[in-house]
Amino acid sequence: MISQNRRPTMKDNQAKYPQLRFKGFTDPWEDRKFFESIASTIDFRGRTPKKLGMDWSESGYLALSALNVKNGYIDPLADAHYGDENLYKKWMSGKELKKGQVLFTTEAPMGNVAQVPDNNGYILSQRTVAFETKEDMMTNDFLAVLLKSPLVFNNLSALSSGGTAKGVSQKSLKGLSITVPFDIDEQQKIGSFFKQLDDTIALHQRKLAKLKELKQGYLQKLFPQNGSKFPQLRFAGFADAWEQRKLGELFKPSRNKNNNDLYNQKDILAASLGTELIPKRTFFGLKSTKESVKNYRVVKHGDLIYTKSPIKGFPNGIVRTNKGNVGIVPSLYCVYQAQKEINTSIIQLYFEDKNRLDFYLFPLVNVGARNNVNITDLEFLEGIIKIPKSIEEQKKIVDFIEHFNKAITLHQRKLEKLQELKKGYLQKMFC
Numbered sequence: 001m002i003s004q005n006r007r008p009t010m011k012d013n014q015a016k017y018p019q020l021r022f023k024g025f026t027d028p029w030e031d032r033k034f035f036e037s038i039a040s041t042i043d044f045r046g047r048t049p050k051k052l053g054m055d056w057s058e059s060g061y062l063a064l065s066a067l068n069v070k071n072g073y074i075d076p077l078a079d080a081h082y083g084d085e086n087l088y089k090k091w092m093s094g095k096e097l098k099k100g101q102v103l104f105t106t107e108a109p110m111g112n113v114a115q116v117p118d119n120n121g122y123i124l125s126q127r128t129v130a131f132e133t134k135e136d137m138m139t140n141d142f143l144a145v146l147l148k149s150p151l152v153f154n155n156l157s158a159l160s161s162g163g164t165a166k167g168v169s170q171k172s173l174k175g176l177s178i179t180v181p182f183d184i185d186e187q188q189k190i191g192s193f194f195k196q197l198d199d200t201i202a203l204h205q206r207k208l209a210k211l212k213e214l215k216q217g218y219l220q221k222l223f224p225q226n227g228s229k230f231p232q233l234r235f236a237g238f239a240d241a242w243e244q245r246k247l248g249e250l251f252k253p254s255r256n257k258n259n260n261d262l263y264n265q266k267d268i269l270a271a272s273l274g275t276e277l278i279p280k281r282t283f284f285g286l287k288s289t290k291e292s293v294k295n296y297r298v299v300k301h302g303d304l305i306y307t308k309s310p311i312k313g314f315p316n317g318i319v320r321t322n323k324g325n326v327g328i329v330p331s332l333y334c335v336y337q338a339q340k341e342i343n344t345s346i347i348q349l350y351f352e353d354k355n356r357l358d359f360y361l362f363p364l365v366n367v368g369a370r371n372n373v374n375i376t377d378l379e380f381l382e383g384i385i386k387i388p389k390s391i392e393e394q395k396k397i398v399d400f401i402e403h404f405n406k407a408i409t410l411h412q413r414k415l416e417k418l419q420e421l422k423k424g425y426l427q428k429m430f431c
Contacts, residue, residue, distance in 0.1 A: 015028035016028055016029045016030075016031070016179050016431045017029065017431060018428065018429050018430055018431045019427075019428040019429070019431075020425070020428040020429050021186070021429065022186065022189045022190070022193075025181065025183060025185075025186045025189075027181070027182060027183065029179045029180055029181050029182070029431055030179065030180060030181075030182050031177060031178070031179050032177070032178055032179075032180060033174070033176070033177060033178075034173055034174070034176040034177070034178055035173065035174060036137065037133055037134055037137045037138035037143070037178075037180070038131050038132070038133060038134065038138075039132045039133060039134045039135075040131075040132045041129055041130070041131055041132075041170060042095050042097070042101075042124055042129060042130040042131075042132075043124075043129040043130075043170060044091070044124050044125070045127075047091065047125075048126075049083070049087060049091075052087065052090050052091060054083075054086065054087045054090065055087075056081045056082060056083060056087075057082045057083060057084045057087070058082065059082050060082040060083050060084045060085065060087075060088065061082060061083045061084075061085075061087075061088040061121050061122060061123050062074075062076060062080065062081075062082060062122055062123070063080075063081040063082065063083060063122070063123040063124075063125040064097075064103060064122050064123065064124055064125055064128055065079055065081070065125040065126045065127060065128055066105040066106070066107065066108055066109060066112065066126060066127035066128055067079035068080065069103050069105050069112050069113075069114050069128050070112055070114060071112050071113060071114070071148065072113070072114060072148075072198035072201060072202060073114055073198070073202045073205070074103075074114050074117060081123075081125065083123045087123070088121060088123055091123050091124075092121075092123065092124070095124075096121060097116045097121070097122050097124060097130055098116060098119060098132070099115075099116055099117065099118050099119045100115055100116060100140040100141070101115065101116045101130045101131065101132055101140060102114075102115055102130065102131045102132075102133075102140055102143045102144045102147065103115065103116065103128055103129070103130055104128065104129050104130075104131065104147060105127055105128050106127050106128065106129060106167055106168050106169065107127050107166065107167030107168070108127055108167070110156070110157075110160055110166045110167055110168055111147070111148075111153055111156060111157075111168075113144055113147045113148050114144070115140065115141075115144050116130070127167075129170070131143060136184070137184075138180065138184075138187060139184065139187045139188050139191050140191075141187075141188065141190075141191025141192060141194075141195055142180070142187035142188070142190055142191040144191065144194075144195075145190060145191055145194040145195075145426070146178060146180065146430070148194075148426060149426050149427075149430040150423075150426060150427055150430075151179075151430060151431075152176070152178060152430075155176055155177070156168055156173075156176065159172040159173070159175055159176060160172065179430070179431055190429060193425075194422070194425070194426075197418070197421070197422050197425070198422075200418060201415065201418050201419060201422065204411055204414055204415045204418060205415060207411050208408065208411040208412060208415060211404060211407055211408050211411060212408060214404065215401065215404040215405075215408065216353070218233070218400070218401065218404070219349060219352055219353045219401070220232075220353060221233040222397050222400070222401075223349075223350060223353065223356070223386070224242055224386050229241040229242050229243075229244075229386065230242065234393075235393065235396045235397075235400075238388065238390060238392075238393045238396075240388075240389055240390070242386045242387060242388050242389070243386065243387065243388075243389050244384050244385070244386055245384070245385060245386075245387060246381070246382070246383070246384055247347075247380070247381045247382070247383055247384075247385055248378070248381035248382060249340070250338060250339065250340050250342055250347075250387075251304060251336035251337065251338055251339060251347075251381060252336065252337055252339045252381075253334065253335070253336055253337075253377035253378060253381075254297065254298070254299075254300075254303060254335040254336060254337045256297065256298035256300075256335070257294075257295065257296070257297055257298060257331075258293055258294055258295070258296045258297070258298055258328050259294060261294065262298075263293065263296070263298065263326075263327065263328045264293060265280075265293060266279070267279075267326075267327045267328050268280040268293065268296070268327065268328055268329070268330075269299060269322065269324075269327035269328065269329050270329070270330075271305065271307050271311075271318055271320045271333075272311065273311055273312060273313065273314070273318065274412075276320060276321075276323055276324070276405075277299070277305060277320040277321070277322045277323070277324065277327075277329075278324070279327070293328060295331045296328035296329060296330060296331060297328060297329050297330075297331060297333060297335045298326065298327075298328055298335075299322045299326065299327050299328065299329050299335055300322065300326050300337070301322055301323070301324065301325065301326065302321065302322065302337075302338065302344050303321070303322045303335055303336060303337055303344070304319065304320075304321055304322075304335070304336040304337075304338075304344050304347055304348070305319070305320050305321075305322065305329055305333050305334065305335050305336070306318075306319050306333065306334040306336075306380055307319075307320075307332075307333055308332055308333060308334055308373045308375060308380075309332060309373065310373075313354070314354065314357070316357070316358065316361045316365050316373050317373055318351070318357070319347065319348055319351040319352075319357065320348055321344045321345045321347065321348040323345065334375075334377045334380055335377075336377075336381070341391060342387070342391070342394070343391060343394040343395055343398055345398040345402075346387055346388075346394045346397060346398055347385070347387075349397065349398065349401055350385055350386075350387070360383045360384075360385065361373075361375075361383070363383075364379055364380065364382055364383055
């Protein structure tokens with residue numbers, strides 16, 4: 001059980017006590033130099049297969065690097081390189097990683113922390129080091145949490161070098177001071193507590209990734225591929241070929257602007273990857289003033305917008321349908337109103353598949369000097385898309401994918417709450 005710590009008295013002087021700690025522990029924490037608690041460090045800085053006269057393999061031992069060592073877990077799908085038995089033995093050369101050892105990324109990015117998950121064997125690759133603690137001074141689980149605590153991370157950042165890509169070396173780690181419980185039992189309780197929290201976070205991350213993967217799979221199978229007019233998956237009762245339509249036959253540019261000052265900054269909507277068209281205040285971006293919003297475009301429920309500016313992974317912008325209340329968007333955005341009976345959300349789903357969006361936009365756009373897409377409101381409507389003739393089939397597809405969207409949003413919120421909870425505990429359980 002975690003309890004609020006007593007308020008330190010004047011006698012405590014330089015003694016340090018965390019704000020929250022487990023019951024039964026009252027002694028002050030002690031200051032140490034980082035390497036006082038470390039038995040060994042494994043660092044193969046600069047080592048590559050080519051320098052060993054070898055190369056990566058299609059399978060074998062996973063190489064752990066700064067790209068797949070995440071905060072609290074290892075992502076085997078990110079930057080996955082493998083070494084065969086010969087490369088593993090030559091590379092690790094008697095310094096094999098053991099379950100529980102703490103992994104720390106030294107740069108690009110700096111400060112990600114995970115632990116070796118098992119004894120199956122891994123290759124320690126670029127920009128990542130492994131620490132083994134002195135068992136009588138610190139547990140591995142506690143070290144993993146300590147390196148994620150705000151104070152230690154800030155101290156590491158102060159010791160780091162480099163411009164945009166910060167990095168920390170073993171030499172700079174020698175200057176790192178830490179504050180830890182002397183009692184190994186208290187360390188063990190803290191380490192176990194955060195390990196359980198990390199496992200819960202990782203579980204939600206996996207569920208979220210699986211939901212997104214399933215959604216993308218259905219976005220491909222529920223829409224025709226490779227020139228076909230028939231999708232791979234259909235709902236019962238629908239068998240007609242989908243029709244090819246020029247987008248301009250279905251939509252027309254909206255001319256509604258905020259000229260009469262009906263809307264202000266709180267009504268601004270913005271688009272981002274992983275979200276619908278939502279109020280700007282919920283995430284960073286798009287600065288605005290009272291004067292500038294007079295030129296913003298009004299977006300009604302059901303209107304279609306095209307951002308016309310690059311978003312990570314989507315260099316030509318993204319397409320969204322306004323599923324909420326009336327609002328305004330920057331004049332850079334293109335806004336469209338349906339001029340025929342259509343479920344406008346089907347258009348967003350059509351363009352959520354990056355390959356379809358790129359295929360549609362490639363012949364229509366030119367990228368300007370500021371990376372904004374040079375395309376007029378009318379030019380965007382010049383392309384051809386495929387949609388079901390039946391409004392009922394359109395609705396079935398939209399409703400089906402909307403179930404995934406709701407589940408994704410729910411898991412995303414749970415994950416964010418857990419991450420905030422962890423952040424709060426890291427601040428209050430370390431000093």
